[in-house]
Amino acid sequence: MRETTFIKKNLPRWKKYQEEPTEDPDEMAARFTSLLDDLAYAKTFYSFSKVTGYINSLAADIYQRIYGNRQEKDGRFQRFFLYELPLIFRKYHRLLLFTVIFFLLFCIMSAFSAAHDETFVRGVLGDEYVSMTEKNISNGDPFGVYGTGDEFVMFTEIAYNNIYVALSCFIGGIFFGIGTLYILMKNGVMLGAFQYLFFAKGLGLKSVLVIWIHGTLEISSIVITGAAGLVMVSGLIFPGTRKRLDALKKTARDAIKMMICLIPVFLTAAFLEGFVTRHTKMPIALSVSILLLSLVFIVGYFVVYPIHVYHRGFRLDEAGKVIKPVK
Template structure:
C-alpha cells in the first residue's frame, strides 16, 4: 500500500484517538487499551514500509501518549483515595462552582437577616436560641467567660458528639436538596439565622471579640463545610429541576452521584473542626490572641484554598496539556 493511501485510510481514526486522549473521552479503560493496540499495529506497519516517513514519528508520539494515559489510569485506580481528593473533587468543584458561589451568597444573605432581626427585635434572640441558652450565656458573660459552653464535658466526648452533630447537619442539608433544593435552603435559613442572631447577641453585650475567639477557632471549617454541603444539596435539586437533554431520572442519578462526592469531601474538614472544638476551643480565653487569630486564619485559608482556588489550578493544568499532532497528508 502506498504511504498516501495508508494515511488517508487511517487518518480519521488516528485524529479521533488523539482527540479522545487529550480530552480523556473514553467510555472505559478497555476501549483505551483496544485503541492503543490498533495504533501500535499501525506504527509497526509504518516502521516496516515507510521507515523514514513523518507518519512514523507521529504514530510513535501518539502511542507514547496513549501508553502514558493507560499507565496514569492504572496508577489512579491504585491510588483511588488520593486521586479522589487531589483531582476528582477539585474538578467537580470547578465544574459546579456556580452552585458553591450561590450557596455562599445565600449563607451571607440569611446570616445578615439574622443580624438585622436581632438588632431590631430584643426578643428575637430568645425566640431563636431559647431562654435557657440565652440565660446561660448571660451568666457566663457575667462570670467573665462568654463561651464557657464550649468547655463543658470531656475533650473526647465533646469531639465525638460535636462531630456527629455536624455530620448530621451536613447530610441533612444535602439530602433535603431532593425537594427541588428548597429543603436545603430551609436548613441553611435555620442555621444562618441562628448564627447571625447568636453573633449579634455577643456584639450587643460587648464581648464580640471573645465570642469570635471561642467560636471561629473551630467554626471557620465547620461553617464553611456546611456551606459546601448545601451547595451539594442545590446541585441535587437542580438535577431534578433542570435535566437538560437527559431524562429527569438520569439527571437525578448524576446529580446525586456528584452531590455525594462533594458531601464526602467535606468530612475530613468536619472531623478537624470537631477536634478543634473538643480540644482547642476550650482554651481560647487563655491562649495568646495571636495564636487564636493564627488558628482561625489558617483553617479558613486551608478550606478556602481547597474549594475556591485549587480547583482552578487543577483545571488549568489539564487544559494546558500540549498536543503533539503533526500529521499531514
C-alpha cells in the same frame, strides 16, 4: 461523500461512544481505531469543519482512557483529592457562590432583626441558652459553656451533631432543594442571632477569636454541604441534553464525592470545639493562627486550588475521570 451524509451515517455511533463509555480494553481499542479512520477521512475532505474537531475530541478522550488507565490503580486516592474532587468543585463554583450568598443573607437579616427587636435572639436561640450566656458574661466567663464536660464526650457529641446536620442538609436536596435551603436558612438565622448576642455585649472581637476557632470549619462545611445538596437536585431540574434520571445520577455522584471530603473537616471542627475552644484565654496569636489556617484551607482547597487545576488544563470526561492536559 457529502459532509451531511458522512455525519448522518456516523453520528449515532459517535453519540454512543460519547454517552456510553466502556471500560473494556478491547472495545476501547476498537472504538479508538474506528475514530482514527473517521478522523483521517474528515481531515482529508472536511479539514476546516467542526465535525473534524468533534471526532478529534472523542478520539482524544478514548486515548486518555486507554493510556491513563495504566496508572489508574496506583495513586487513585491521591488523584481523587488532587484533581478529581477540585475539578468537581470548579464545575459547581457558581452554585457554591449562590449557597454562600443565600446563607450570608439570612445571617445579616437575622442580625438586623435582633438589633431592632429585643425578643428576637431569645426567640431564635431559646430563653435557657440566652440566660445561661448572660449569666456567664456577668461572671466574667462569657464562653464558659465550651469548658464544661469531658473533652472526648464533647467531641463525640459535636461530631455526631455536625454530621447529622450535614446529612440532613444534603438529603434535603432530594426535595427539589427546598429541604437544603430551609436548613441553610435556619442555620444562617441562628448564626446571625448568636453573633449579634456577643457583639451587643461588647464581646464581638473576643467571640470571633474564640468561637471561630472551630466555627470556621464547621460553618463553612455546612454551607458546602448545602451546595452539595443543590448539586444533587440540579440534574433533575436542569437535565440539559440528558434524560432527567441520567442527569440526576450524574449530579448525585458528584454531590456524594463532595460530601465525602467534608467528613474529616467536620471531625476536625468537632475536635477543635471539644479540645481547643475551651481554652478561651489562649494567646491571641495562637487563636488567630488556628482561625487563619482554617480559613486558608477552606478558601484554598475549595475555591482557589480548583481554579488553578482547571487553568492547568485538567478536565473531567463524561464518566467523571480526569483528563490530563496534552503537552
